[in-house]
Amino acid sequence: MKRFLVIVLLAVAAGPGADIALASEAGDTSPVVLITGANRGLGLELARQYGEAGWHVIGTARKPDAAADLKETGARIVQLDVTDADSVASMATELDGQPIDLLINNAGVLDRNGAFPEVDIDTVEWILDVNVLGPMRVTQALLPNLSAGDRKTIVGISSGLGSLAQNESGGLYGYRESKVALNMFTRSLANELRDDGFIVVAMNPGWVQTDMGGENAALTPEQSISGVRSVIDSLTTEDTGTFRIHNGGTNPW
Numbered sequence: 001m002k003r004f005l006v007i008v009l010l011a012v013a014a015g016p017g018a019d020i021a022l023a024s025e026a027g028d029t030s031p032v033v034l035i036t037g038a039n040r041g042l043g044l045e046l047a048r049q050y051g052e053a054g055w056h057v058i059g060t061a062r063k064p065d066a067a068a069d070l071k072e073t074g075a076r077i078v079q080l081d082v083t084d085a086d087s088v089a090s091m092a093t094e095l096d097g098q099p100i101d102l103l104i105n106n107a108g109v110l111d112r113n114g115a116f117p118e119v120d121i122d123t124v125e126w127i128l129d130v131n132v133l134g135p136m137r138v139t140q141a142l143l144p145n146l147s148a149g150d151r152k153t154i155v156g157i158s159s160g161l162g163s164l165a166q167n168e169s170g171g172l173y174g175y176r177e178s179k180v181a182l183n184m185f186t187r188s189l190a191n192e193l194r195d196d197g198f199i200v201v202a203m204n205p206g207w208v209q210t211d212m213g214g215e216n217a218a219l220t221p222e223q224s225i226s227g228v229r230s231v232i233d234s235l236t237t238e239d240t241g242t243f244r245i246h247n248g249g250t251n252p253w
């Protein structure tokens with residue numbers, strides 16, 4: 001009876017995060033993952049697969065009311081626009097006190113701009129805002145939640161197009177730079193948080209059939225994400241600061 005009362009009081013105090021907080025209090029040891037941009041594409045597939053694997057999934061969407069596919073996965077949906085500091089702050093308030101084991105900074109944008117003389121710098125600024133500043137804002141806001149989690153893992157969904165070593169064609173201005181910067185953020189944060197037991201990695205999911213990747217892409221979302229998940233599952237603190245590929249390999253920086 002006393003334990004029941006404690007759980008109820010904790011649930012009331014925890015507010016909107018109570019369902020998950022209560023689940024862990026009641027002895028449910030399922031890990032918690034937060035995925036940004038989970039309403040479509042790779043984010044949606046991550047939400048599906050982690051949900052099916054028994055994780056508690058928090059999926060973010062810019063427009064939760066329009067996130068029917070995400071809702072169907074059973075994920076808890078939180079509103080988030082990664083370019084909007086107020087939206088990030090509201091998410092952090094909503095999740096205050098909620099431990100998070102794994103953060104996947106997945107939300108991203110690409111613009112197929114052409115040759116450099118025609119590149120629209122405002123578009124490049126938007127890409128950098130979403131793909132670089134977005135993960136930085138979100139990670140900063142959720143560090144207390146991640147510190148309270150058991151796994152302390154942060155994954156940035158990067159791209160082979162963000163590899164300096166593999167760039168032999170150029171183009172995709174803005175996108176390529178954004179993923180290089182995300183990689184450097186990953187590496188710096190990994191170094192800073194190493195002694196706290198964090199695992200921070202960049203992940204190349206391959207070329208995947210989503211709105212971004214297009215229908216000619218090599219992999220289905222199912223194939224890419226089952227690989228991504230098994231790489232994440234295998235990570236240890238020894239792997240922090242690395243750039244991994246969905247197939248288990250290591251991507252050259």
Ligand SMILES: NC(=O)c1ccc[n+]([C@@H]2O[C@H](COP(=O)([O-])OP(=O)(O)OC[C@H]3O[C@@H](n4cnc5c(N)ncnc54)[C@H](OP(=O)(O)O)[C@@H]3O)[C@@H](O)[C@H]2O)c1
Pocket residue numbers: 036037038039040041042043061062063080081082083105106107108109130157158159160204205206207208209210211212213214217
């Ligand atoms: N597909 C590939 O071949 C491929 C390859 C390498 C890397 N990646 C990376 O994988 C990640 C997911 O890509 P995807 O293929 O799944 O792309 P996608 O199908 O275009 O989905 C992008 C997701 O990001 C969200 N998003 C965009 N701007 C946002 C913002 N300002 N705030 C919050 N969410 C925002 C979108 O939400 P809305 O629906 O609201 O726009 C959507 O949920 C990206 O980081 C991408 O760079 C993809």
